[in-house]
Amino acid sequence: MTAPVADTDAGTGPDADARTGAGDHSRPPAVHRVSxxxxxxxxxxxxxxxxxxxxxxxxxxxxxxxxxxxxxxxxxxxxxxxxxxxxxxxxxxxxxxxxxxxxxxxxxxxxxxxxxxxxxxxxxxxxxxxxxxxxxxxxxxxxxxxxxxxxxxxxxxxxxxxxxxxxxxxxxxxxxxxxxxxxxxxxxxxxxxxxxxxxxxxxxxxxxxxxxxxxxxxxxxxxxxxxxxxxxxxxxxxxxxxxxxxxxxxxxxxxxxxxxxxxxxxxxxxxxxxxxxxxxxxxxxxxxxxxxxxxxxxxxxxxxxxxxxxxxxxxxxxxxxxxxxxxxxxxxxxTPATGSGISQAKIEKSLATAFGQLYRLQTGQLNRPAVTVAQLRTTAACVKSDGRGAQEGAGNDWRCVVTWHLPGAAVAGTAVYQLDVTSDGRFVADGDGPKEVNGYFLVRTSYGDAPNPLWQFDGIVDLLGTH
Known part of the structure; x- marks a missing residue:
């Protein structure tokens, strides 16, 4: 393989001919600039x-x-x-x-x-x-x-x-x-x-x-x-x-x-x-x-x-x-966020939102009566290190209780999750009961066993959010 040929600065015109002592017939051809x-x-x-x-x-x-x-x-x-x-x-x-x-x-x-x-x-x-x-x-x-x-x-x-x-x-x-x-x-x-x-x-x-x-x-x-x-x-x-x-x-x-x-x-x-x-x-x-x-x-x-x-x-x-x-x-x-950007209120909001959406998905798997996120009115209460120390920041010691309401039911449902929150705001929620909701990896559906979306799921906290 040969490299591209370079351009040269050969002179042209009468002055160049005078310097070289040669006419046009001896002038070397101009070489174009390499692009x-x-x-x-x-x-x-x-x-x-x-x-x-x-x-x-x-x-x-x-x-x-x-x-x-x-x-x-x-x-x-x-x-x-x-x-x-x-x-x-x-x-x-x-x-x-x-x-x-x-x-x-x-x-x-x-x-x-x-x-x-x-x-x-x-x-x-x-x-x-x-x-x-x-x-x-x-x-x-x-x-x-x-x-x-x-x-x-x-x-x-x-x-x-x-x-x-x-x-x-x-x-x-x-x-x-x-x-x-x-x-x-x-x-x-x-x-x-x-x-x-x-x-x-x-x-x-x-x-x-x-x-x-x-x-x-x-x-x-x-x-x-x-x-x-x-x-x-x-x-x-x-x-x-x-x-x-x-x-x-x-x-x-x-x-x-x-x-x-x-x-x-x-x-x-x-x-x-x-x-x-x-x-x-x-x-x-x-x-x-x-x-x-x-x-x-x-x-x-x-x-x-x-x-x-x-x-x-x-x-x-x-x-x-x-x-x-x-x-x-x-x-x-x-940006409005300060510190780590991971607060107790943000974790509770993100967990409740994800749980509500995934509960609807599980409802469809089990052929239960359809329910909307608004009807569920899902909330979450989370504490870090059993309430000791600051209730913010990353860690695998977050424990949350999720509460939701079904239409026509007198008693609200609850589920427990252990959260591992990383420094970038991502968390993994691992179900800790009850077994009817998040206790098993698989759920039995009309078309066979399927992964339980509430057994373990990922979520994310908005680090730049204000609440």
Missing amino acids: VWRIYRFELVKLMAQWRVRLLVLACWLAPGLFVTGVSAQSTLPSDTLFGRWTHATGWAGPLVILGFAGTWALPLLTSLVAGDVFAAEDRLGTWRHLLVAVRSPRRLFAAKSLAGLSVVVLLVAGLACSSVAGGLVSVGNRALVGLDGHVLSPRDAAVRVLLAWVCALAPTLALAAIGLLGSVAFGRSPTGLLLPALVALAMQVAQMLPLPVAVRLALPGYAFIAWNGLFTDPGQLGPLLIASLVALVWAVLATALAHLLFTRRDFTNPAYDGAGRRAVTIGLLPLAALTALTVALVGAA
């Missing part, structure tokens, strides 16, 4: 020619579909994963299970292997001088290589989404999906929201890819640049597990890997999703700009170049740290 599009195609072919990249593309376009198909054929479900307990009920649950896994592990690793090696590969091979002789423009070369790397990353994300959707629809079918507040999404509505969730995951993926470009430029042939996106993603995951204020949590670009959960409530909790996506895109733009600045200032004549050293800290790390501080201040000033 970014031509360099981009060249760099894209180089990337796709690598066996590692080809293997990643093949895995992303095949493995998720096979995994979803395999899980759908099993008797046990990945109930510890969001939407995992619905993988037997609808084909739209599988893509969301894959998205949860991809945001935690797959996408950070993919961006490391692709974007984190775009520039470092040239340092290892010692081919910078050849490229610059051919292109003669570091800026165009940077743009083309960055676009090629980001194109491959987008191709990998598209493979994960398309493969998981295909696997779910083929193995289970195009059926309704139960949202995180218990309401039932039609197959069409579920398809739209699943697609939006994957599109929203592109924002933090691009942020990690830009960090990979920055590490690839800053650290040269050092493996640190290759690992930088994965390390940053791991640090953000650890931060999300800590009891951080809402403003700090939303100001981290990795929160967009979680915030898509708000799409599956009615009405949707779009505030955290929009803020997290915007923060991730700002990170992507700034990290790419810093990588461009380092790239245009580097010394390409030194074959022993091995990173920008101290400049990587001053130009790369400090601006990103300043951006984090600025976004924390802006999000804190713009």
